[in-house]
Amino acid sequence: MDTIALSHEEEVVKWVHNIRDELLRTFYNNFKEVDNFLVDIIKCTTPKEYIEVEKTFMKPDALMKPGKIPTSLNNLKTKVDSACYFSSVFLTKWAGETIRPILEVLLNRVKTTALKYERISAEHKEMLDEYFNLETKFADSKLENEKIVEDLEIRIRKLEVEVLAKEQIKSKNDEIVTNLENRIRNLEADIIAKEQIILEKNEINNNLWGKIKVLEEKKGTANG
Structure with missing residues (x-):
């Protein structure tokens, strides 16, 4: 592997690590104040009480509206303590809402990069074609040189x-x-x-x- 390729690979690895750490920090930072919410949630004893409390924390555009409980937790036969039950529901939905903007950022970056690549490819199609032609010629020349050798x-x-x-x-x-x-x-x-x-x-x-x-x-x- 040549020096340039190795440098690019190291740069990509470093970039991935930095973005990963940045997004994880964003994810965890959203839980800094969660204990304030849990104080009110653990006081709930019925789904109705929980829904009213949840309305004060969740954003209006939340994917799962107040009252919509994940199937795995919406089990009437559950024997779990109500405080644990509603805390689990809240933390699950809170984690989903926390990771949603992170996913949006990632998807936007991927899509933006893809569009930029398509635009650059279109703008420099002639250059890319010439590059591929040179690669082909180089490969042919390499074979010819190998035969000569x-x-x-x-x-x-x-x-x-x-x-x-x-x-x-x-x-x-x-x-x-x-x-x-x-x-x-x-x-x-x-x-x-x-x-x-x-x-x-x-x-x-x-x-x-x-x-x-x-x-x-x-x-x-x-x-x-």
Whole structure:
């Protein structure tokens, strides 16, 4: 994820938390004075008394008019104490009336945002179309680049194989050359050894011929 996308995500999370806290504070703030209402409500012993008290607290445009009690609480067979019963009815309706404006604010924001988005989309349709075209071109270019990279990788692998083969050939040639050089050195050593033997034989022959010549000279002198 790039830095811009991460920044936007963090901004959205922060905004949601702030709005949530703001709306919850609004909701709970509406209950700050509720104990003043409950003081009168717990004194009620009949639905008629409760309805009269409720009229003094609920707004005229309340969703549930005085006397309209939630089905789950409007049970004639209930064994709950009247104070608890009417307090529950009141708190349920009070919570509903408290959350109504909060829901209206949220829905208004959602609708307003949607309308703004539609307006911006209409105003910048050409720009958005160009953006999507660029995205498409970028995707196509990415695929093409990936194909080029893949082709290059294949060529590189082939070159590596060729280089390896040439290195192996060179290694074999070097080995052959080394063997030939060793054989030449061995032959040179043999030649030198044989030449030495020949020299030694020649020296022996020369010595023998010298001795023979001396003997012949002595023999000639004796005969004369």
